[in-house]
Amino acid sequence: MAKKIKRLLVIGLGLIGGSLAKAAKDRNLYDQIIGSSRDYKTLDEAIKTGIIDKAVQDIEDIATEMGDGDLVVIAVPTLAIPAIISQLQPLLSELVTITDVASVKGSVVEAVNEVYRCSPSQFVPGHPIAGSEKSGIGAVDAFLFENHQVILTPSSATGCDHIDRVKKLWIGVGASVSEMKVVDHDEILAATSHLPHILAYALVDMLSSMRKNQEVFRYAAGGFGDFTRIAASDPVMWHDIVMANKKAITSALGDLTKHIDFIKQAISLGDSEYLLDVFAHARETRNHFDQMRENKTYLKPIAQTVDYRVSPGGCIKGKVVVPGDKSISHRAIILGSIANGVTNISGFLEGEDSLATLQAFRDMGVVIKRPAKGCVEVHGVGLNGLQAPSGPLYLGNSGTSMRLLSGLLAAQSFDVVLTGDESLSKRPMERVVSPLRKMGAVIAMNKNGLPPLKIKGGVDLKAIDYKLPMASAQVKSCILLAGLYAKGQTSTIESVATRDHTERMLAGFGYHVDRKEFSASLRGKGELKSTIVNVPADISSAAFYMVAASIAPGSDVILPHVGVNPTRIGVINILQMMGADIRLSNKKEVSGEPVADIQVRYAPLHGIEIPVDQVALAIDEFPVLFVAAACATGKTILRGALELRVKESDRIQSMADGLTVLGIDVTTTPDGIEIEGGSILGGEIDSKDDHRIAMAFSIAALRAKEIILIHNCNNVATSFPGFVEQANKSGLSISEEKR
Numbered sequence: 001m002a003k004k005i006k007r008l009l010v011i012g013l014g015l016i017g018g019s020l021a022k023a024a025k026d027r028n029l030y031d032q033i034i035g036s037s038r039d040y041k042t043l044d045e046a047i048k049t050g051i052i053d054k055a056v057q058d059i060e061d062i063a064t065e066m067g068d069g070d071l072v073v074i075a076v077p078t079l080a081i082p083a084i085i086s087q088l089q090p091l092l093s094e095l096v097t098i099t100d101v102a103s104v105k106g107s108v109v110e111a112v113n114e115v116y117r118c119s120p121s122q123f124v125p126g127h128p129i130a131g132s133e134k135s136g137i138g139a140v141d142a143f144l145f146e147n148h149q150v151i152l153t154p155s156s157a158t159g160c161d162h163i164d165r166v167k168k169l170w171i172g173v174g175a176s177v178s179e180m181k182v183v184d185h186d187e188i189l190a191a192t193s194h195l196p197h198i199l200a201y202a203l204v205d206m207l208s209s210m211r212k213n214q215e216v217f218r219y220a221a222g223g224f225g226d227f228t229r230i231a232a233s234d235p236v237m238w239h240d241i242v243m244a245n246k247k248a249i250t251s252a253l254g255d256l257t258k259h260i261d262f263i264k265q266a267i268s269l270g271d272s273e274y275l276l277d278v279f280a281h282a283r284e285t286r287n288h289f290d291q292m293r294e295n296k297t298y299l300k301p302i303a304q305t306v307d308y309r310v311s312p313g314g315c316i317k318g319k320v321v322v323p324g325d326k327s328i329s330h331r332a333i334i335l336g337s338i339a340n341g342v343t344n345i346s347g348f349l350e351g352e353d354s355l356a357t358l359q360a361f362r363d364m365g366v367v368i369k370r371p372a373k374g375c376v377e378v379h380g381v382g383l384n385g386l387q388a389p390s391g392p393l394y395l396g397n398s399g400t401s402m403r404l405l406s407g408l409l410a411a412q413s414f415d416v417v418l419t420g421d422e423s424l425s426k427r428p429m430e431r432v433v434s435p436l437r438k439m440g441a442v443i444a445m446n447k448n449g450l451p452p453l454k455i456k457g458g459v460d461l462k463a464i465d466y467k468l469p470m471a472s473a474q475v476k477s478c479i480l481l482a483g484l485y486a487k488g489q490t491s492t493i494e495s496v497a498t499r500d501h502t503e504r505m506l507a508g509f510g511y512h513v514d515r516k517e518f519s520a521s522l523r524g525k526g527e528l529k530s531t532i533v534n535v536p537a538d539i540s541s542a543a544f545y546m547v548a549a550s551i552a553p554g555s556d557v558i559l560p561h562v563g564v565n566p567t568r569i570g571v572i573n574i575l576q577m578m579g580a581d582i583r584l585s586n587k588k589e590v591s592g593e594p595v596a597d598i599q600v601r602y603a604p605l606h607g608i609e610i611p612v613d614q615v616a617l618a619i620d621e622f623p624v625l626f627v628a629a630a631c632a633t634g635k636t637i638l639r640g641a642l643e644l645r646v647k648e649s650d651r652i653q654s655m656a657d658g659l660t661v662l663g664i665d666v667t668t669t670p671d672g673i674e675i676e677g678g679s680i681l682g683g684e685i686d687s688k689d690d691h692r693i694a695m696a697f698s699i700a701a702l703r704a705k706e707i708i709l710i711h712n713c714n715n716v717a718t719s720f721p722g723f724v725e726q727a728n729k730s731g732l733s734i735s736e737e738k739r
């Protein structure tokens with residue numbers, strides 16, 4: 001028996017139908033591509049230009065011949081679809097898959113169901129979000145769907161084989177496919193596509209009827225062009241779309257009219273605050289939309305690789321205000337988002353890492369205004385108010401975002417995927433996935449226990465008592481966040497105290513946490529109440545200046561309003577043990593966190609054996625503490641710091657490599673390092689894309705004999721935006737080199 005040929009019939013060869021036929025033909029997705037159009041000129045053109053293999057003017061000529069595995073795509077204007085369906089229904093075998101490309105799904109599905117008197121399993125409603133203001137066969141573009149989305153809105157009656165067949169076609173022409181309910185589709189598209197088209201048509205129409213329309217159009221500049229490009233779209237097509245999606249469009253138009261009335265009123269009353277708020281928030285949303293679309297981090301990535309060339313010598317003087325605490329900034333966004341009411345944050349760290357968390361919550365539907373000058377306004381949606389993001393949540397370089405969010409997201413009603421950059425994709429996630437699975441979470445990661453994390457929604461979590469196998473505040477926080485959703489009491493038990501910002505901040509949001517020396521317990525399903533969070537300056541960033549002032553003769557620096565939470569002050573304790581001159585003043589508590597001004601003056605340092613109980617309290621500060629050790633007399637020994645090997649880089653190895661280049665004698669051990677203080681030469685160092693390694697070696701230059709060139713410093717922006725500018729003002733001499 002001859003092998004059955006696989007056929008694709010495209011009815012309607014306009015821009016979408018023609019482009020799909022051509023894209024499928026160019027990529028050999030079917031044995032035969034048949035085009036149908038009422039217009040013989042179009043068919044002629046389609047054959048001549050190689051868009052289709054075969055032309056039929058009447059679909060009856062081909063429909064009866066089609067069978068299992070074949071696919072019919074209806075690509076005619078929305079209001080013409082019912083007639084085509086009525087024509088096809090008596091002719092087509094139920095084994096043939098039918099799909100459409102209309103921008104409105106409700107009216108199409110209704111028409112199909114009426115003709116079939118049921119919801120036929122062979123019909124898969126579809127909508128490619130692609131197009132152009134150009135129309136007709138002349139505009140056909142075989143790449144039109146590449147990197148575009150296609151939404152399918154199947155019902156429970158739609159056959160899986162049919163859905164798969166349609167998916168294969170779209171993926172085959174370069175698109176990505178997602179599924180949605182019909183009503184959701186029509187509402188979303190009314191707001192994001194249909195409404196803008198109506199506005200563009202309305203504005204051009206209004207301007208064209210103005211008395212001075214010639215002048216208006218002559219002087220219309222870029223804004224007019226950008227805003228009204230889509231008013232050149234096919235009027236019949238848009239008439240059909242608007243008529244087919246009446247209900248959702250009139251409701252969106254109603255909301256917009258109210259909004260415009262408020263703006264009009266604010267303009268006439270001179271209400272600048274209102275106007276600025278609307279414009280600024282719209283701008284943020286627009287920027288966020290671009291980032292979401294391009295899977296980018298919040299800040300514009302620097303196009304080139306940045307190296308630091310740091311001149312030797314110098315000292316640090318004056319007052320240095322370092323940016324907000326990274327750990328606390330993450331937590332303020334997370335808890336603010338799931339609280340009820342508006343949380344105002346000040347001192348927020350506008351670095352890549354905490355902005356990755358901010359962006360993730362915007363992706364999940366939380367309105368977050370600004371950030372500007374450290375101020376952020378989070379419009380909390382309550383414990384159960386997060387919405388499914390439209391794609392994977394991209395968390396850049398931020399381990400804290402991924403680990404904390406995994407706990408929170410394991411308890412949502414929707415599925416979510418967490419991804420990150422190259423460094424984050426190499427960081428262990430088993431440590432959070434394993435306890436979350438014990439709570440009943442369904443999470444997949446790659447086979448080596450690395451990201452991406454694929455988290456299944458709709459799971460009821462069970463409370464657990466979890467003894468942490470390693471000292472990790474991220475793991476502890478992850479479990480406590482999951483515990484907010486679990487029935488009963490969730491407890492974490494540590495053998496070494498780690499940073500307790502989550503516990504403190506939960507209390508600030510009115511959520512009771514029962515705390516003993518090494519344990520934290522909370523009962524799930526309560527309520528977080530919005531609050532005010534003042535984020536202190538980050539002791540991890542201040543640490544660079546503490547070491548800088550300690551090693552550079554003549555230094556005297558004041559670091560105001562630094563967080564001095566007892567679980568974070570290992571760096572102060574260790575430096576003081578080494579002989580540093582560090583004084584704390586102006587101690588107080590803000591938003592549940594102790595803060596103080598820290599003054600550091602130069603003092604000769606000596607090597608020490610770092611007490612193991614200080615390791616967790618200084619975990620992020622070791623890179624710069626190793627620089628202090630290199631400048632101290634005698635040997636400094638660190639043990640019990642295995643965790644340093646799984647940070648943004650293997651920090652024991654990265655620092656050992658760099659210090660060796662600079663002429664310092666080091667010996668690494670599996671969980672630590674021994675550093676013999678000596679003279680620092682100059683040389684070329686690789687930061688291994690690790691922000692803290694890059695900054696630590698910048699500080700080392702204060703005592704170097706020659707220039708230190710540090711490669712790959714882009715990630716400094718994750719925790720310390722503006723580091724170079726500020727360091728240079730305070731006494732360092734760093735020039736950025738881009739390659």
Ligand code: S3P
Pocket residue numbers: 326327328400471472473474475477499619620643
């Ligand atoms: C952090 C905890 C620490 C720390 C990280 C921030 C947090 O990580 O190194 O920079 O905000 O909870 P671990 O939990 O892996 O120790």
